[in-house]
Amino acid sequence: MDIQPLGLSGVFSIAIERRTDERGFFARSFCVQEFADKALEATWVQANTSFSAAKGTVRGMHFQRPPKAEVKLVRCVRGAALDVVVDIRAGSPTYGRWIGYELTAEARNAIYVPHGFAHGFQTLEPDTELMYFVSEFYSPVDEGGLCYNDPQLAIAWPLPAANVSQRDLAHPSFSELQPVELG
DSSP states (O other), X not given: OEEEEOSSTTOEEEEOOOEEETTEEEOOSOOHHHHHHTTOOOOOOEEEEEEEOSTTBEEEEEEEOTTSOOOEEEEEEESEEEEEEEEOBXXXXXXXXXXXXXXXXXXXXXXXXXXXXXXXXXESSSSEEEEEEESSOOOGGGEEEOOTTOTTTOOOOSSOOBSOOXXXXXXXXXXXXXXXXXX
């Protein structure tokens, strides 16, 4: 596996290293030892699947506050998506900055999202499916959200937003957000 930082502290891209032969290839998509070598969380308590039929669908920006803050390992298993994370950690030097990283089923890549980041994505192809491994169980009382199209953040979504849920449309703006305090 090739684990590389993505420009915001704690966020990493994860690419597979293929071993090919006449049959195809073999690759590890997760290794607890390689995660430990980079001091990354590697205990997953839940796996979630998100399927979006329409190209341009936006989901997010979601997070959970402590004590149920979660780390996510997100991989696209069908189609393609622009995965976006926003640093919402109190006192972080990159507070309010975001990055986007393209996930595709063909590349079989993933993004590692640490505690204290809002997360969302936009589908780049129809019938896109993402799989999330999360380090904490879902807790409705600890969930939070951030407005996906907040002008202060100016996230550069590549397509016009489609199929945004009423729940996601109701998330507060960045200026209304209380930063996430991590212990």
